[in-house]
Amino acid sequence: MKRIGIIGGTTPESTCYYYRKYIEISREKFEKYVYPELIIYSINFKEFFQNPEGWEGRKKILINAAKALERAGAELIAFSANTPHIVFDDVQKEVNVPMVSIIDAVAEEVKRRGVKKVLLLGTKTTMTADFYINALREKGLEVVVPNDDEKEELNRIIFEELAFENLKSKDWIVNLIEKYAREEGIKGVILGCTELPLAIRQGDVSVEVFDSAEIHMRKLIELASQD
Secondary structure, three states: OOOEEEEEOOOHHHHHHHHHHHHHHHHHHOOOOOOOOEEEEEOOHHHHHOOOOOHHHHHHHHHHHHHHHHHOOOOEEEEOOOHHHHHHHHHHOOOOOOEOOHHHHHHHHHHHOOOOEEEEEOOHHHHHOHHHHHHHHHOOOEEEOOOHHHHHHHHHHHHHOHHHOOOOOHHHHHHHHHHHHHHHOOOEEEEOOOOHHHOOOOOOOOOEEEEHHHHHHHHHHHHHHOO
């Protein structure tokens, strides 16, 4: 099997969730004691999040991490977060190892389940910038995002609560999803931030839940298993 390399630490909580899913999915797919080889490069989140150069500085950190994983023998590389995909193509150009996009994996799963109209939740950047929304729309999906006040509050919850595994605002997120199910007719919600699955699971709301972290890890293990 191919060796998987993950750029983690964005945040550590979501990276831990990725590793838990790696274990669960491996136990589901393979015989006892079989797990694909996995390397995690956990960056310093403060240096990333508060980088004075903005996305140019963050891109440099991600490129350095990707190159380190390549040197360590990774044969597939992925970010354990959605928002860094804003510079996905730029990082891919700097390494010779194929990178696996969480956006592509999520879009594929949404279409597989036959859902057409989705609510995209994530960081303010993910919900506001074009990179994620346009990629989903190019796959034929109808995408709804929260209003500006809701984006601000969700962003606060992600970085001030979920990043520290504080789930006190779970009901607020559930109510937000149900509002868009009633008012906009969404049939699914994309948890487009890998901290959100810490709070929301399938069955918590009346629509299909797309856990981007689990979907991404399933895709990575599927690709790692191919000859």
